[in-house]
Amino acid sequence: MERNNQRTILLGMIKSLKDNKSWCGETHIQKAMYSLKTITNTPIDYDFILYKHGAFSYDLRDELTEMRADGFLSIEINPSPYGPSLAISESGQRLxxxxxxxxxxxxxxxxxxATNLGAKGVTELERISTALYVCKKDNIFDIEECASRINELKRHVTIDLARSAASDAYKMLQEYEKHSC
Amino acid sequence: MGKVFHEIRDPIHTFIRLDNDEKVVISSRQFQRLRCIHQLALTFLVYPGASHKRFEHSLGVMELAGRVFDVVTHPHHLSPEIRELFSQLDTDEKRSYWKKVLRMAALFHDVGHLPFSHAAEKELLPDEWTHEKITKHHILSDEMQEIWSNMTPPLRAADIAKLAVGPKEAPELEFDDWSTILSEIITSGAFGVDRMDYLLRDSHHIGVAYGRFDHYRLIDTLRILQAPPLDSKGEQSREPTLGVEAGGLQSAEALLLARYFMFSQVYFHPVRRIYDIHLKDFLCAMLQGGKFPTDVEGHLSFTDNEILVELRRACSDNSLSTSELAGRIIKRQHFKRLYERKPTDFQKNEQAALLIKQALEDKYGAENIRFDSPFQKGESIDFPVQLKDGSIESASSLSKTLNEIPVVKTEYVFIKRELEKEASLWLSNNKDDIIMS
Structure with a gap:
């Protein structure tokens, strides 16, 4: 996809996440963009792997960094002890x-x-994106199997939480199918 | 009785200590090749002291990786919640296995570099290839497998490869929480020892103070912590990640500032950048098919030495098609910087530099123009900080300094030096029209 078009989709996602009360830190944006690519098949070029807090893209991290360097995004500091948020600047709005x-x-x-994920916190997003990743990569569509795979890869995620994440992820996939029909 | 441990003198770490197995790895032809790969490509043409090689950098990374491992896995430095996640620390044998794997991975993390390191890697390798992928192939080669398996205890090549290149370059190797943390110690995150060593070493050799920071204090305060609270919604993630004790926050700030200064003052120096471009042009013309070989033997056959010989030969033989390209480097006839990104131009049009480059190509010919847009990749300023009461907070919520460190990005348009004066005048007369077109 052409560079500025892809950046515009990213900016659109940030706006929409904010509208849906998202914290909009880098991790929230990463998981939302992964879901956009995986669930809705939007043709963005960022490659994702299973890494920090679930699905993660180095390309997207570099894009966000470069957009900060270009002045399209800025960092909003949050009160202690929380992590920062990203916000669209005036020049980002123009772009x-x-x-x-x-x-x-x-x-x-x-x-x-954004409607489905905006209100969720990082831990929930971490689990859902991991479930989506496992189900897409390993072609696993059974909740128990998916939960046990998540727990194997991310030992800090308990089986119960992994099960609930797998169930949420499958629900989202089904809802999108209905929604797009 | 032979020596069990050996010491190598080093200008950054004073002594680098290694055992017999590590000595065998250092003697391998893969590792010895790094004696002939400049750490900073042709930067020695700008900063004459920058003639250090990947060899000593890799030794330094191994030394620091071992130190960090000892600190972060020390039983007093692990909370019970973190400790229970890692069965790899259950026994002394397991712990020493992983320390050894980590040090070997650190030692070998750069063996896949092309001649002159990063310069133009993307253009000079076939699609889908990176120097990390070549590194992985070396580690998994039969030749190295034999060395790994003869160690005490025998090491699994896949474990070494995983930690040496990290999840970005080896997603197929599957990273769990433990291997993610260990690879983070070497290659990624705010505190990778690769980064620590190159900042200290590059600034030492170049003769600038920018890259220095208190790495002793920083390493002493590194911890494996739970992720910081990234929002106020629900519970906190239990994902383990590298962070610091509160007392190390200023050293972490100093590291990130050092990185900012080194990028803005050294790594993105325009003359250094144009030499990289000229080298790429020369290599594309010189190499068969314009690409370096990626097989083990082919890769080992090329070092900076072979390229420097070719450059000198081409420069002195006008009958060769590569003669002019070589002369740009050997005779220092590099292109000159005609335009550098200006915030006012960028505000008017975010594509200003690109449009200027295109207009200059139309006017003076693409062969006389070069464009470069480097930016500081891989920045992530947030990490967990453990306070005295044991609570964990986000570094960005505690440090104003971290939030103010800019990300370096610029754009350069270069022109053949003979055209510089004329083009400069032409550009000043036409720039506004070009930008607003």
Whole structure:
């Protein structure tokens, strides 16, 4: 996908997450973009692997860093003890306005993901994105099997929590199918 | 009786200590090749002291990796919650196995580098190849497998490969919490020892103070901690990650500041960058098919030495098609910086530098123009900090300094030096039109 179009999708996701009361830290954005790619098949070029807090993309991390360097995004400091949030700057808004039309067909996908994930905290997002990753990569669609795989890879996630994450992930996949029909 | 431990003098760490198995690995032809790979490519043409090699850097990374491992796995430094996640620390045997794997991975993490390190790796390797992938192939080669399996205890090559290249380059190797933490000690995160060593070593050899920080204090305060609270919603993640005790926060700030200064003052120096581009142009023309070989033997056959000989030969033989390209480096006839990103231009059009490059190519020919847009990748300023009462907070909520450190990015347009004066005048007359087009 053309660079500025992809950046516009990313900015659109950040806006939509904020509208849905997301904390909008880097981890929240990572998981939302992974879900956008995996659940809605939006053709973004960021490659994801299973790493920090679940699905993670080095490309996306570099993109967010570069957009900070370019002044399109800024860091919002939160009160102790919490991590920072990312916010769209004035020039980020201008970039979004300039390219928005090119990618407006993906707005419903962004809305679907932001509506479903916006209110969730990092730990829940970590588990859901890990469940999605496991189910897509290993082709596992059985909740018990998925939960045991999550626990094997992420020992700090208990089987009970992994089970509930797998169930949430499958529900989202089914809902998107219904939603897009 | 032969010696069990050996010492190597080092300007950064004073002594680097190694055991007999590590000595065998250092003697391997893969590792010895690093004696002939400059750490900073052609930077010695700008900073004459920058002639250090990947060889001593890799020794330094091994030394620091061992120190960090000892600190973060010390029983007094692990909370019960973290301790119960890692069966790898259940016995002394398991612990020493993993320390040995980590040190070997640190030693070998750079063996896949092409001649002149990072310069133009993307263009000079076939698609899907990176120097990390070559590193992995060396570690998993029959030749090295024999060495790993003859150690006491025998080491699994896949464990070494995983830690040496990290999850980004080896996602197929499957990283659990333990291998993620260990690979983070070497290659990634705010506190990777690769980063620590290159900042200290590069600044020492170049002769600048920017890269220094109190790495002794920083390493002493490193801990495996639960992730910091990343939001106020629900419970906190229990994912283990590298962080610091509160007393190490200022040393961590100093490391990240050192990185900022080294990127802005040294690594992104325009003349250093244009030499990388000229080297890439030369290599693309010189190499068969414009690419370096990726098989083990082919890779081992190329070092900086072979390339430098080729550069000198091409430069002195005008009949060769590569003669002019070599002369740009050997005779110091590098292209000159004509334009560097300006915030005011960028505000008007975020594609300003690219448009200027295109306009100059149209006017003076693409062969006389080069473009570069380096930026400081891999920044992540947040990490957990453990306070005296045992609670864990986000570093960004505790440190104003961390939040203020800029990310370095620039854009350069270079032009053949003979055209510089004319093009400079032309650009000043046309720049605004170009940017607003």
């Amino acid at each position: 979004y306005d300039k390219y928005r039309e090119n990618v407006s067909q993906y707005d419903p996908n962004i809305d679907f993901i």
